[in-house]
Structure formats: structure tokens, C-alpha cells
Amino acid sequence: MSATVQRLAGTQPSLDPMIHLVAEDMLRVNDAIRNRMTSEIPLIPELAGHLIAGGGKRMRPMLTLASARLVGYSGSKHHGLAAAVEFIHTATLLHDDVVDGSDLRRGKRTANTIWGNPASVLVGDFLFSRSFELMVESGSLRALKILSNASAVIAEGEVNQLTAARRVDLAEDRYLEIINAKTAALFAAACRIAAVVADRPEAEETALDAYGRNLGIAFQLVDDAIDYTSDAGTMGKDAGDDFREGKMTLPVILAYARGDAEQRAFWKDAVEGRRDSDEDFAQAIGLVQSSHSVADTMARARHYGQQAIDAIAPFPAGAAKDAMIEAVEFAVARAY
């Protein structure tokens, strides 16, 4: 009887209620983002704007704003903090693309492809620093502590992932540890700080942290699954990107663990960079399907999604809670 199955047949869950809920607040956040992206060095707003203006759902700041609604916050400290969260995320993406040597993100050329790695590293550093300036202005030392800790955890997760890269025998536990740090920590912090600025009891902080963390994991796992579905083009992500980069993701971990010797050899070759053709990808899709690895990755995602929904159960009913529940349903329904 999960919330996911209560939905009436035929209605697709959507992010629209959340987008609608925070629309007013998001204007303030966008102002803060625009103001803090500026610099006398033209390359900075140019490069940062490429990523910040270039689409993306602004999921993380949206979660800060929605969480603030959920706890009934009526101040304005969360606008700058939400912008800071987006800056941390953007800085991370810039550095990620350098680290992974990626050419494309959200269907556009990556900043490092256009302006080079050095510029991407340095503008990332600039955005990191600006994010801390924004946090300092919020005046909340506790929010600062939560977000600076999340930043350190993200960097730690990235290094962990780097040392795990190209290792086909990565354990599911270790992988969960990595995405917990790389992705879920910022989702958790984004939600939690809303309770902090609203000066709510610790139980609400913890509940929002759990909501964000589980939603973050669910999001990442669905992203992993989408990469191995053939109609992914419409999802804002190209199918096969992870495969061609030899990325270890949950579908690969499951397919490898469940495979016979020959299949394991195939995955080892793929992860170590020796299989990246269209035929190889077609074969990979076949293997993740026959081993139920994509379906089970989605099942894992629904499990975390359900935990996210249950985490906010104690909050009063209302538009904020409905929107946050539907955001989870949207996240886990994306692959279908």
C-alpha cells in the first residue's frame, strides 16, 4: 500500500505541484544566483552561466524551498541558502566533468570541452567560494555547518568513486556509500537547512534530512537505470553514456554479480574501457534485461522513495507535503 500505488491509473506523477508551490520563492533564488555569478572577469559569468542557465531542474534549491513551506517558515533566509546549494551543485558538476573527461551534459557540450579544464576547475572554485559567501550572509552558523560538511562529504565521495573507478567487482554496499556521499548528502542538506533556519525541533531536521537523502539515492538509481533503457533520449539523458564511459552503476553491479563467466568477462571489458560500440551497448542492454538488473535497480529506487515519503509522514497534510510526495513519485516513475 505504498503511496506510489495509490495514484489513480492514468495520471502520471509530476514535478509541477512542487514547481508551482515554490514559484514565487524561486524568483528570489534566481535573483541571488544571478547576482552572485557576476564578476569583472567576463569568463566567469560566461562559463558559469552555460551550466546554470542551461536547463537543469534546480531540484536541490527547489527542495530547500518546499521543505521551508512544509515547516511553515515565513522568513527569507532560505533564498540565499537555496542559491548556495545550487552553486555547490554547479561547482561539483564543473569539476566532475573535468574528472570524468565528459563531453556532453544534458545534451550540451560540457564547459571543459568549450573553455578547457583549467577554466572549469577555477570557475568551480569561484562558485564554491561564492556559495560560502551566500551561506555566511544567511547568518545561520548551523546551516553553514551542515552545508560545509555536505561539501566535504561530496568531495570525499568523489575521491572514493575515483579509487573505485574501472573496478568491475565493486560491491553494492560500497556503491551505495558512494552515491550517498556524492548525491544524497546534498539533497539531505538542502532539505535539512529549511528546518534549521525555521528554528524547528531536531526531529523535523532529521525527518527532512531522511527525506532528502532517500530521495537523492532514488534519483541516482533511476538515473542509473535510465542509462540502460533504449528510450532514454526523452529523459534529458542519453542512453549508454554511463556504459560508454565504463561507469560502475547499480545495473552493472547486479548484472555482473548475476552473470556467468562469459558475461562477467564482457562487463570487465566494458568497465575497463574495451567495449564502447553500439553493438556492445546493445549486448549490455540484453544482459541487464535478462538478469532483471534494470528492473531490480528500479525496485531498489522505489524502496528508497518509499522511505523518503514515510520520513515526512509526521508533518501536517497540505500542499507542501503533497508536492513533496509527488516529487518522489515523479523521481521513481521517470524510467517508464
Add this chain to the structure above:
Amino acid sequence: MSATVQRLAGTQPSLDPMIHLVAEDMLRVNDAIRNRMTSEIPLIPELAGHLIAGGGKRMRPMLTLASARLVGYSGSKHHGLAAAVEFIHTATLLHDDVVDGSDLRRGKRTANTIWGNPASVLVGDFLFSRSFELMVESGSLRALKILSNASAVIAEGEVNQLTAARRVDLAEDRYLEIINAKTAALFAAACRIAAVVADRPEAEETALDAYGRNLGIAFQLVDDAIDYTSDAGTMGKDAGDDFREGKMTLPVILAYARGDAEQRAFWKDAVEGRRDSDEDFAQAIGLVQSSHSVADTMARARHYGQQAIDAIAPFPAGAAKDAMIEAVEFAVARAY
């Protein structure tokens, strides 16, 4: 009658008085550095330790500690802040070496050469985040504001330098702007935060800021000069590194401005990467000498050094003031 010329003939200025002054406090700073470098991911302390343990004078945290003495601070908030300053500096060096593609630093292989660019980028991010955690723990929002602003200014300066790279006609003003941001801003912030945690009047903050800023510029200019002196090996820096990397520094700016057409063509070739042999470097040394560019770079450095010394004139006499004056004299005397 500058302080620099008051020194008795035969005594070389030294950093020792400052090192002695802050020795006790530095033990606390080193504890904080060691504690915050740890991580469950072994690569992080390994890579960070390579740079942090690997020599370096810890000039910046030393300045925080000495400035705290100067203003009579008796608390302990500055230990964590001094460690944060060193982390910002270390993160910057890690990213700098990636951006410049450098192989050697302080005579040792750079981290990016040993562990690769991705690891250097990510561990730099980790140290940045940890530096903010340390700052948050100090509990001083004003110190946080000063240091997060300095971080943004540094990154901005780096991008500015990047866009100026390989341009032989860089103006002295623009170069000063760059080193003001890249180097002097952190020196200034390192000194200023001591007055902030000690809750001293704004005039003292401003004075310490000016001391640090001018000392930082002097330091950088002397570094620039040392690169074009043949006995630089003993100074912890190899002569010719800047030249071989085609770096624009003040000696090059002056020699280019003062050169004839043929000499300008030589510098253009050098800066654009077409001259990096030992013979080319010998020719460069000849040109900077004959145009007095190294001597005048040193004269500029002494000018800023004198401003640094005058900035702290209003503070009471004592061991802290003496040590801070001698540190400036040491900085500008290094090339001789």
C-alpha cells in the same frame, strides 16, 4: 630611513623571531591540520599530506598567529582559523598545479604528477570544504565572511591570470591586480582575522589587512625576481621555472616594455612557449639584468615591504611587532 636599512650591517633578517614567537600556537594549528586532513578514503590524507607535510613555511597561518599576538589576543579561536587558512592555500596549490600542468613544486614532484589531475582536483575540493568546516567551528561569522570572500577573490584572480596567460603585452597594473587577488588577498585575510576574533577596533583590522596585503605582494615580486637569478636553487625554488612555463611576471613585463624590437620578439616567443632551452634562459637572464628589470622588481618589492611595515607602526612595540617587521625584511632580502 626605512626599517630595512636600519639593520646593522652583517646581520641577515630572518623568519626565526616569528617562528619562535608562534611556536606554541603552531603546535595547536598543526593538530587541527592533522585532525582535519583525515578521511576514511586513504587517498585523501596521502595526497594532502604530500603537500602539507612536504615543507613549506606555513607562512600564512604563522601570520594569523603573529597578528593575534600583536593585538594581544589570548583566546584560542585563531588556531582553527589559521589551519583553515593553510587548507585554503593548499587547495589552491593543488588546483594551480593542475591548471598550470606543473611537474615540480618546492623541488618535489607535484601531486597531479603522482596521483593524476582528477585526484588533485577532488582532494583540493575536499580541503576547501574542510577549511570552511574549521571556520564555522571558530564561531565567528565575520571571520567567515572575510575568508570566504578571500577565497572567491583568489579564484577570480586565477581566472583573470588564465585569461592573461601567454600574453606578452600584459600591463604592470593588470599584473598587480592579479597578484593582489591570487596571493595578497589570502595574506591580508590571514592577518585581518586575528583582529576580528580578538574583537579589536576596525582600524586595527584595516592595519593588519594592509600589512598582510603589502607583504603578500612583496613576497610574490621577490619570488618573480628569484626566478631570474642564477643562484636561486638555495631559495627553495628553481631558477627558470617561470621562464620555462612562459609565465608573465614583473621582470618579464619590465624587460619587454624596455626592450627593442628584437628583444620584444624574444620575449613574445618565450611567453608563447617557443623558447625554453638553457640557452634561451641564459639569454633571458642577460636581458632582465641589462634592463635592470630584476633590480627594479626588487625595488618594487621593497616599496610594498615598507608599506607593510608602516601599516603596523601604530601598534605598541614588542616581540610581536619586531618579528612581523623582520618577516618583511626577510621577505624582501631573500634574493640576495
